[in-house]
Amino acid sequence: xxxxLNILIGVILILAPILIxxxxxxxxxxxxxxxxxxxxxxxxxxxxxGIVFLILGITE
Numbered sequence: 150x151x152x153x154l155n156i157l158i159g160v161i162l163i164l165a166p167i168l169i170x171x172x173x174x175x176x177x178x179x180x181x182x183x184x185x186x187x188x189x190x191x192x193x194x195x196x197x198x199g200i201v202f203l204i205l206g207i208t209e
Contacts, residue, residue, distance in 0.1 A: 155206030
């Protein structure tokens with residue numbers, strides 16, 4: 150993939166999960182355990198993938 154595309158995907162994967170968890174009211178109706186899982190595990194995983202894409206984009 151091109152350098153710019155890797156950086157764009159990386160930024161999207163870092164910002165999108167944070168905005169989704171914080172802004173969609175559907176997530177507020179879930180139980181506390183599901184909210185903690187989403188805020189913790191999924192967000193951190195997607196941010197790590199985003200950081201990898203950023204690193205790949207910068208190093209190419």
